[in-house]
Amino acid sequence: MDPDRFKVVSRIFEAALARRPEERSAFVAEACSGDLSLRAEVEGLLSSHHKADGFLEEPPTAPVGMALAAGTRLGPYEIVALAGAGGMGEVYRARDPRLGREVAIKVLSSAGPTPPGALERFRAEARAIGALNHPNILAVYDVGEEQGAPYVVTELLEGETLRQRLRRGPIPSHEAVRQALQIASGLSAAHEKGIVHRDLKPENLFLTRDGSLKILDFGLAKRLSHVQEDLGQEVGAGLTRPGLLLGTVGYMSPEQAQGRAADARSDLFALGAVLYEMLAGRRAFTGGSDAESLAAVLRDDPPALSSLRPDVPPALDDVVARCLCKDSASRFATAREVASALESLRSSRRRSVAVLPFRALGEDPDAGFFGVALADATITELARHRTLLVRPTSTILRYSAERPDPSEAARALGVDAVVDGSYQRTESRLRVTVQLVSSEGEALWAGRVDTSVEDILRVQDEVARAITAALEVEMSADPARHSGHAELVAGRAYEHYLRGRSHFLRETLDDCIAAADWFEKARETDPGFALAWAGLADAYARMGFDFQPEGNWYARARAMCDRALTLDPDLPEGHYARARLRWSPQGGWDNAGALRDLMLAVASRPSLDDAHLRAGVILYHVGLIDEALLRLRRVLMLSPDHLLARYHVAFCRYHLGADITEGLRVSQDVAQRAPARWITYQAALYQVRLGRLDEAEETVGRMREAHAIRALVAALQGDAPRAHDEIRLTAERRKAFGNYHHNQYEVACALARLGEVEPAIDWLLAASRGGYPCVTLFERDPYLDPLRGSARFDRLIADLRLEREGYRGLYAGLMESEGDGAPTRGGP
Amino acid sequence: MPGLSSEGLTGLLRAWSEGNAEAAERLLPLVYGELRRQAARYLRREPNARTLQPTALVHEAYIRLANQDRARWKDRHHFFAIAAQVMRRALVDHARRRHAARRGGSRPRVTLAEADAVAAPRDVDLLDLDQALGELARLDPRRAAMVELRYFGGLSIEETARTLGVSPRTVLREWKLARAWLHRRLS
Numbered sequence A: 001m002d003p004d005r006f007k008v009v010s011r012i013f014e015a016a017l018a019r020r021p022e023e024r025s026a027f028v029a030e031a032c033s034g035d036l037s038l039r040a041e042v043e044g045l046l047s048s049h050h051k052a053d054g055f056l057e058e059p060p061t062a063p064v065g066m067a068l069a070a071g072t073r074l075g076p077y078e079i080v081a082l083a084g085a086g087g088m089g090e091v092y093r094a095r096d097p098r099l100g101r102e103v104a105i106k107v108l109s110s111a112g113p114t115p116p117g118a119l120e121r122f123r124a125e126a127r128a129i130g131a132l133n134h135p136n137i138l139a140v141y142d143v144g145e146e147q148g149a150p151y152v153v154t155e156l157l158e159g160e161t162l163r164q165r166l167r168r169g170p171i172p173s174h175e176a177v178r179q180a181l182q183i184a185s186g187l188s189a190a191h192e193k194g195i196v197h198r199d200l201k202p203e204n205l206f207l208t209r210d211g212s213l214k215i216l217d218f219g220l221a222k223r224l225s226h227v228q229e230d231l232g233q234e235v236g237a238g239l240t241r242p243g244l245l246l247g248t249v250g251y252m253s254p255e256q257a258q259g260r261a262a263d264a265r266s267d268l269f270a271l272g273a274v275l276y277e278m279l280a281g282r283r284a285f286t287g288g289s290d291a292e293s294l295a296a297v298l299r300d301d302p303p304a305l306s307s308l309r310p311d312v313p314p315a316l317d318d319v320v321a322r323c324l325c326k327d328s329a330s331r332f333a334t335a336r337e338v339a340s341a342l343e344s345l346r347s348s349r350r351r352s353v354a355v356l357p358f359r360a361l362g363e364d365p366d367a368g369f370f371g372v373a374l375a376d377a378t379i380t381e382l383a384r385h386r387t388l389l390v391r392p393t394s395t396i397l398r399y400s401a402e403r404p405d406p407s408e409a410a411r412a413l414g415v416d417a418v419v420d421g422s423y424q425r426t427e428s429r430l431r432v433t434v435q436l437v438s439s440e441g442e443a444l445w446a447g448r449v450d451t452s453v454e455d456i457l458r459v460q461d462e463v464a465r466a467i468t469a470a471l472e473v474e475m476s477a478d479p480a481r482h483s484g485h486a487e488l489v490a491g492r493a494y495e496h497y498l499r500g501r502s503h504f505l506r507e508t509l510d511d512c513i514a515a516a517d518w519f520e521k522a523r524e525t526d527p528g529f530a531l532a533w534a535g536l537a538d539a540y541a542r543m544g545f546d547f548q549p550e551g552n553w554y555a556r557a558r559a560m561c562d563r564a565l566t567l568d569p570d571l572p573e574g575h576y577a578r579a580r581l582r583w584s585p586q587g588g589w590d591n592a593g594a595l596r597d598l599m600l601a602v603a604s605r606p607s608l609d610d611a612h613l614r615a616g617v618i619l620y621h622v623g624l625i626d627e628a629l630l631r632l633r634r635v636l637m638l639s640p641d642h643l644l645a646r647y648h649v650a651f652c653r654y655h656l657g658a659d660i661t662e663g664l665r666v667s668q669d670v671a672q673r674a675p676a677r678w679i680t681y682q683a684a685l686y687q688v689r690l691g692r693l694d695e696a697e698e699t700v701g702r703m704r705e706a707h708a709i710r711a712l713v714a715a716l717q718g719d720a721p722r723a724h725d726e727i728r729l730t731a732e733r734r735k736a737f738g739n740y741h742h743n744q745y746e747v748a749c750a751l752a753r754l755g756e757v758e759p760a761i762d763w764l765l766a767a768s769r770g771g772y773p774c775v776t777l778f779e780r781d782p783y784l785d786p787l788r789g790s791a792r793f794d795r796l797i798a799d800l801r802l803e804r805e806g807y808r809g810l811y812a813g814l815m816e817s818e819g820d821g822a823p824t825r826g827g828p
Numbered sequence B: 001m002p003g004l005s006s007e008g009l010t011g012l013l014r015a016w017s018e019g020n021a022e023a024a025e026r027l028l029p030l031v032y033g034e035l036r037r038q039a040a041r042y043l044r045r046e047p048n049a050r051t052l053q054p055t056a057l058v059h060e061a062y063i064r065l066a067n068q069d070r071a072r073w074k075d076r077h078h079f080f081a082i083a084a085q086v087m088r089r090a091l092v093d094h095a096r097r098r099h100a101a102r103r104g105g106s107r108p109r110v111t112l113a114e115a116d117a118v119a120a121p122r123d124v125d126l127l128d129l130d131q132a133l134g135e136l137a138r139l140d141p142r143r144a145a146m147v148e149l150r151y152f153g154g155l156s157i158e159e160t161a162r163t164l165g166v167s168p169r170t171v172l173r174e175w176k177l178a179r180a181w182l183h184r185r186l187s
Helices: A003-017 A021-032 A036-051 A118-130 A162-166 A173-192 A224-234 A264-280 A290-299 A314-323 A335-348 A367-382 A393-399 A406-413 A453-470 A491-504 A509-525 A530-547 A553-567 A572-582 A591-604 A609-621 A625-638 A643-655 A661-673 A677-689 A693-700 A704-716 A720-732 A740-753 A757-769 A775-780 A782-787 A791-818 B008-017 B021-045 B054-069 B073-103 B126-139 B141-152 B157-164 B168-186
Strands: A077-086 A089-096 A101-107 A140-146 A149-155 A159-161 A205-208 A213-215 A351-355 A388-390 A417-425 A429-438 A443-452
Touching: A003 A021, A003 A036, A003 B126, A003 B168, A021 A036, A036 B168, A077 A101, A159 A162, A162 A205, A162 A264, A173 A205, A173 A213, A173 A264, A173 A335, A264 A314, A264 A335, A314 A335, A351 A367, A351 A393, A351 A406, A367 A388, A367 A393, A367 A417, A367 A453, A367 A491, A388 A625, A393 A406, A406 A417, A406 A429, A417 A453, A429 A453, A443 A453, A491 A509, A491 A530, A509 A530, A530 A553, A530 A572, A553 A572, A572 A591, A572 A609, A591 A609, A591 A791, A609 A625, A609 A643, A625 A643, A643 A661, A643 A677, A661 A677, A677 A693, A677 A704, A677 A740, A693 A704, A704 A720, A704 A740, A720 A740, A740 A757, A740 A782, A757 A775, A757 A782, A757 A791, A775 A791, B008 B021, B021 B073, B073 B126, B073 B141, B073 B157, B126 B141, B126 B168, B141 B157, B141 B168, B157 B168
Parallel strands: A351 A388, A351 A417
Antiparallel strands: A077 A089, A089 A101, A101 A149, A140 A149, A159 A205, A205 A213, A417 A429, A429 A443
C-alpha cells in the first residue's frame, strides 16, 4: 500500500462509519466499485474497528521492577522476602548466616542502561550513612556488589514508617515533639559531618516498635563540600541541576524547589513540614499536582496549626513556623537549635491531669451530684498549681453517667493522668478512695481519706496534695491561698455550693434557677462564704444576659458580686462575675474594666476557662481578633472539646473574612446541644453571609429577636419597604435581646446596602457604642462598601482605630501582669 | 540561568518546531532524564505501586522543566510531542530487553526501578506495535503521530489536537482508522 491508496481507504472507511451499521456493507461495495482488494481492505478495517474497542485507549502500564526470589544469595546474605520498593531500588529482608542475624538489604541493579549517576549516587548513600553512627539514623553494616548489582546491608527495623502511622490520624502533640526531637537529633549528627539529607519526609522516617525513630534513605545525601563537583556528573550532560530535581514536592524547601542548592537548613524546612503534618494530620503544602504543591511551597504559609489543632501550644506552633520560613536565613540556624527549642518545650510542658467524677460505693441518693461535686472541688484545688494543667469540670461531665476505663479517659481527655476516685457516705462519715492512673494504665498513687461529712475541704486538700506529689508537680513557693472557702466555712455551706455548681455547669434555664437556689442556701448557712455570693452573682448575671433581659437581675447580681469581693478581694470567681456585669448593656459595655477583671481572675486561677472565654469574646468585639484567638486557644488548651470556644473561634474568623461554613456548622452543633435564641440568630447570620437568604429566613422563623436578620435579607433582595419595616421592629424590640449591638450592626449593613449612608452610619455608631466597636470588621466588610468615602464614616473608622490601639495597649499591659507561670498577685 | 543548556527548554523547543533536527536530538536526553526522574519520584511517593502510567509523568516532567526555564505554556505541545516519542522509545527498549532476558540466562535479575518505571504494557506487544506504527507513519504521518501522542504520551484528545494543530473532531475521526489499522496488523 502507498500513502495515496491509504487515503482512499481512509476516506471510504470514515464515510462508512458515518452511516448506520446496516447500510455500511452496501455503501462500501458501491464506493469500491469493483476494486475487490480495496473492498477487502476496508471491510477488514471495519471489522477490526468493531473488535478494537478499548484497544490502545488505555496508556501502557507496566509492572515495576522484579523481585528477587526467596533463597537467592547476595554475597554472603540470603534473601528472605521482599520488604518494599523505593525510588532507588528494592528492599529485602535477608539473613546473615555468619552472624545468624536478620538484616535489610537494599539492592540497585546495573542490568540495563543505568542512568548516569545512579550508581554513584547509590554508593554515595552507602558511604554517607556508613560514616554516621547515631541512634536516630539507620545503621549501615555493609556494602557489596553481586554480578554488577550493588547493595547496601543495614539493620533490620521492625515497625512502620511515619507515613503509615499518619494514615491513622494526627499524633498527640507531646508525642510529635518527641519524634521531632529524634529527627532533629539525627539530622544534627549528619549535618555536623557535612551530610544533608535533602529528602526528609514521612516515608523516610521509621518508627520502630520500641518507640525510637530512625531516619532512612540518605540516598540524596551529599557531602556538602562536594555538591559543586557533583553537579556536573550526576545527571549527565550538564542538562539540568540536581538541586532542582532531588527532593520530594511538599517537603522540599523553597530553595530546592527553585533549583538552588540545598543546605542543612533545607532539611530543617522538611523537618518543619513533617512536624506540621504530624500535628495537623494533613500536609503543610498540598496541591492537585506536583506543580501546585511546588507553588504552595514557594508562596503559601500553611494554615496555622492553632486553627486545626487548638491544643497545640503556641510555642510549638512557633517552632514549626520558624522551620517553615521561606527564607532559609530566617529558619533555625542548625538542627541542634531546633532540638533545643523542642527540648525546652518538652521540659516546660505542664503535666496535665483530669479528675473523673467520683463513684458512689453503696447507696447514695445524691450520687449524681456528689460525685461531680467532689471532682469539681478537687479540680479547683489542683488548679491552684500553675505547673499543673487541670481539665475543667465541664470536660468531665460526660463521664458522670458512665464509668470509663481510667487510662482510656486519660487518652480521650489528652492528659498524662486521671484521678479516679470513689466515696462512701454514712450518716456522719465520708470515706474517699482515690487512685491516680497514667494514660498508660499505670497506677501512680492510691490513697484513702476518712473524714466527717462536714469536712469535705480536708478531702480535697489531702487528695490534691497527694496527687501533686505523685505527679512531681513543682509546688509554688507561695501557693495561692484558698479562694473563698477558708477553713472556717461550714461544711454544709460548702456542700450546698457544690450542689449549685453541679447545676450551674449545665447551661439550661432550669439549672440556672436551681443553681441560684443552692447558692442562696449556702449563703444563708454561712454568710461569710464569699464563693457562694460570687456564685449567686454569676447565676443572676446569666439569668439577665441569656434568659430574661427584662428582669431586674443585674441589680441583684451586682449586690451579690460586691459582697463577694468585700469578703475576699482576690476571689477569681468574684472578678469573673464583676466582668460579666461590666460587659453588659446595664454595665455600659465597659470593655476595659471587664478585661481588667477577667485578667485578674485568670492571673490567680489560670484554669478558669469561663474567664479566658469571656476575655476572648470581648477582645474580638473591640477588634483585637488575633489576641482573641490566642485567648480562646487557652480555653481549648484547657478543654479541647469546648464547643463554645470553638464557636467563638469560628466567629473570630468570620470577622477576618475567613471561610464561614465552619462557623455555621459549629453554630448548628451548639444549637443542637443547647438550643438558645442567640445561637439560632448566629446560624442565620452565617447563612445570610453565605448567600443562602431563604435558609436564613427559615432558620429564624418568627423569632422576635431576628428582625435585624430579616431587614438584612430584605435589603439584600432590594426590598426596601420590607427592610424598613423590619428595621422599625428591630428598634422597637431593642430590649428583647442581650447582645443588641449585633442587631444594630446588621441594620447598619442593611441600610448601607440600600444606599442610605447617613442612617447606616448612625446605626454603626450605635453598635460600636453598644459594645461592638469592631473596626477590624468594619474596615473590611463588603456590606459596608457603600459607606466608604463618606467623610463621617472615615472619621468613625479613624476614631475606632485609635480606640482599638488603646485596647491593644491596655491588654498588653494586662497580659504582662498575668505572667506566665509564677504566681503574680497585685502586679503593676 | 545556568542549568538546562545554553538555549534552555524554550529555545530548544522553538528551534525544533522550526525544523531544527539537532534541537530534537538535544531535547530527547533532557526529556528522557526528566521522565525517568518523574517515574522515580512517583515510585517514591507510591512505594507500593506496581504499575505506572505515562500521562502524569509527561505533564509533571513538563511542569518541572518549564518551571526551571520559565517556559511558556504555549510551548508545551512541542514538548508533548517529544515526550511521547521518548516514552515510546523507552517502552519499546524495555520490551526489547525483556524479550532478551526471557531468552537469556537464569541469573536472578534485579532491575533498576528507575529504568523500569517507564515500562511494558499489559496486553499489547510493544515491539510489534512499534514496528506497525513505523509503517503507519510512512502511510499517514499524522495518524501515526496521533497514536504516539495519545497512547505513549497519554495525551487527551484535546491536547493531541492542539499539538497536531487540528480540531478535536479530526482527531476523533482519524483515530478510528489508525486504531483499526494497527489492531488488524497486530492480530
